Amino acid sequence: MQTQKDTLFLDRDGVINVQLIGDYVKNVSELEIREDFLLSAPLLRPFFRRMIVVTNQQGIAKGICSVEEVENVHSFLLQFLLKKEIIIDKIYYCPHLNGSGCACRKPEIGMARQAKADFPEIDFENSVMIGDSYTDMLFGKNCGMGTVFLSNPDGSFCPEIKAQSDYIVSSIYQYTKML
Ligand SMILES: [Mg+2]
Structure with a gap:
């Protein structure tokens, strides 16, 4: 078995x-x-010291959903996964609009800074970001992490994404086979 990595950051x-x-x-x-995800997360978990979710939720700034609603969804998600013995250490979200200039909307690294404040031992160079957006890949690279791009069902991705992605997979399950 490969040596354990530090943190798996998930979109x-x-x-x-x-x-x-x-x-x-x-x-x-x-x-x-x-x-x-339900199939793959238990397989991924032993390879990482922790799993952290980082998510842009500009629906809050747009007034489409409230902070309370997003936090309720996250509480449910954490409990639901815990019952399946999938431990997510923490979920960070950015409530701001795209273009707001905030420091936390991916690809900015504010949510990684928040995670580092909560878990000072995080080693970004030994961590991985997995996501399905270009901004996820940039976020990962901006933090010095490895990056895994989860491609669309049609497998399409642009050259810019390819340039920022260490691996491109068609499902998260495929990534479990690469560890
Ligand atoms: Mg996404």
């Missing part, structure tokens, strides 16, 4: 749960956890 929408096209997950009934 939320499109990685852990099914992304709602043109909408935001506002409550638990709209949260559909992806089968490949």
Whole structure:
């Protein structure tokens, strides 16, 4: 077995749960956890010291969902996964608008800084970011992490994404086979 890595940073929408096209997950009934995540997370967990979610949630700034609704969804998600013995150490979210100039919306690294404040022992160079957006890959690279791009069902991705991705996989399960 390969030596244990430090932290697996995970995007939320499109990685852990099914992304709602043109909408935001506002409550638990709209949260559909992806089968490949449920299958893969227990396989990934032993390879990492911790798993942390970093998610952009500009639906809050748009007034589409409230901080309380997002936090309720996250509380449910953590409890649901814990019952399946999938431990997520913490979820960080950015509530700000794209273009707001905040320090926490990916690809800015504010959420990584928050994680470092909570878990000072985090070693970014020995950590991995997995996500389904270009901004996830940039976030990972901006933090000095390895990056894994989860491609769309049609497998399409642009050259910019390829340049920032150490691995490109069609499912998170595929990544479990690479560890
Ligand atoms: Mg995503």
